[in-house]
Amino acid sequence: MPSSPQAPAAAVTADADARPSLTVLSGFWPAATFAVAVTLLAADPSVLLVRHDLTRLRDGVVRRVVRSGAGTVEDEQVDLRHGCVSCTLREDVLPTLTRLARSNPRHDLILMLPEVVEPEAVAAACTHCLVDGAPITDLIHVDSYVTVVDAEHLIDALASTDDLAALGIQAADDDHRGWADVVVRQIEYADTLVLWGQSREGAFDTSRLTVLLKRMAPWAVHFGVDGDLVDATALARQLRHTHRHRPETPGILARGLQGYALGTHEPEADCGVVSSVFRARRPFHPQRLHDILEEVNAEMIRSRGHLWLASQPDTVVAWEFAGGGLSMGSLGHWLVSLPQDRWEYVGDQRRLAAALEWDPYYGDRHQHLVFIGIDVDPVELHRTLAGCLLTDAELADGEETWRGYQDPFAGCFPLGTEELTAPAPDTDTDTDTDTDTEGAQPA
Known part of the structure; x- marks a missing residue:
């Protein structure tokens, strides 16, 4: 068994305050998101707001609109080589931000994302896609990722089993994302969340939504805005020049592996909302886990995390549940299963997190799952999950016996060989194609 990986030295980064500041607004309800954008323009008319209309994206055409508090600055149709979100980001969104930063160096920027775009995709593009040979962060300080949530429609979205294609707003012909999946990812990636308006069910339900959002994204700063009467100056102070974005923070699938919180353990209901964290070192029995998948998510709004079989x-193994569907996929190797000379090619934060909790027998392998729902029983949930772990007698049989268990998930989580054979930066954040649990049913 290899020893614990060495923890890396902390990296130190510096901010360049002279750069224009960029606030990224996302949200599935354009009316609410645009209302926040217009409010920010009212507070500072010099700010430039950039929007892209993706209605004709599959035809390779997008419409770009840039406006300030004084009115429209640009309104142009853009032809793309390929009709997809990533092409839009590379070919027009990032070049437009770069151009505006160069031509208006004293003007901050607001990027309002189309409703089907997830902010994590934008963050990845800002980091990895070059414009004129350099990342846009050389010219622009990405200040914050703000997600705006419409209080009137949030629960409907989280409970929906519809996908974007059924709603007629998919970003591409092969875009099979669910409505709930997009909404939860917009919420969870944000460093700032704005609950816009009031629930149509009244004040208690609005309070319930506030608690639910805090359980779903405990790392974010939360604000509630009535929507009928908004103080533009106060809202601008809350949302701009906050320096909340931390580019080193991983996306939701990699958070737990890199030592970040996946959620908070709040088993006592608040407005009916319960958040329960399940952690264990010993592995799940594959058949017993498979048998309870539907049961443990039956009353959940969201569950997420990673596990080992x-x-x-x-x-x-990655675990994501939203909108009535559970997806499971491969997040790569546990460090304990890699040759020790490969550890140096795994991300620093991943190695640090593993070092802090290394177990002499299990290494870095562990279960880390978070369940968020309304009026759920956290004690029964933990009892059910704990019953899927190997018993003492099964543990004593050893790993060679475990590998021979009947496994309904066999073949669902393929492992690549790149971690074993060649240096691969950030291998801990690479995710193989998600496998729907329906595909894991035994033949």
Whole structure:
């Protein structure tokens, strides 16, 4: 068994305050998101707001509108080589931000994302896509990722089993994302959340939504805005020049592996909302886990995390539930399953997190799942999950026996060989294609 990986030295970064500041607004309800954008323009008319209309994206055409508090600055149709969100980001969104920063160096920027775009995709593009040979962060300080949530429609979205194609707003022909999936990812990536308006069910339900959002994204700063009467100056102070964005923070699938909180353990209901964290070192029995998948998510709004199966002890398995559907996929190797000379090619934060909780027998392998729902029983949930772990007698049989267990998930979580054979930066954040649990049913 290899020893614990060495923890890396902390990296130090510096801010360049002279750069124009960029606030990224996302949200599935354009009316609410645009209302926040217009409010920010009212507070500072010199700010430039950039929007892209993706209605004709699949035809390779987008419409770009840039406006200030004084009115429209640009309104142009853009032809793309390929009709997809990533092409829009590379070919027009990032170049437009760069151009505006160069031509208006004293004007801050607001980027309002189309409703189907997830902010994590924008953050990845800002980091990895170059404009004129350099990342846009050389010219622009990305200040904050703000997600605006419409209080009147949030619960409907989180409970929906519809996908974007059924709603007629998919970003591409092969875009099979669910409505709930997009909404939860917009919420969870944000460093700032704005609950816009009031629930149509009244004040208690609005309070319930506030608690629910705090459980879903405890790392974010939360604000509630009535929507009927808004103080533009106060809202601008809350949302701009906050320096809340931390580019090193991983996306939701990699958070737990890199030592960040996946959620908070709040088993006592607040407005009916319960958040329960399940952690364990010993592995799940594959058949017993498979048998309770529907049961543990039946009353959940959201669950997420990662786990390990006794029958596949080398693999970190991702777990994501939203909108009535559970997806499970491979997040790569556990460090304990890698040759020790490969550890240096895994991300620093991942190695640090593993070092802090390294177990002499299990290494870095562990279960880390978070469940968020309304009026759920956290004690029964933990009892059910704990019943899927290997018993003492099963543990004593050893890993070779575990690998021979009947496994309904066999073949669902393929592992690549790049971690074993060649240096691969940030391998801990790479995610293989999600496998729907329906595909894991035994034949």
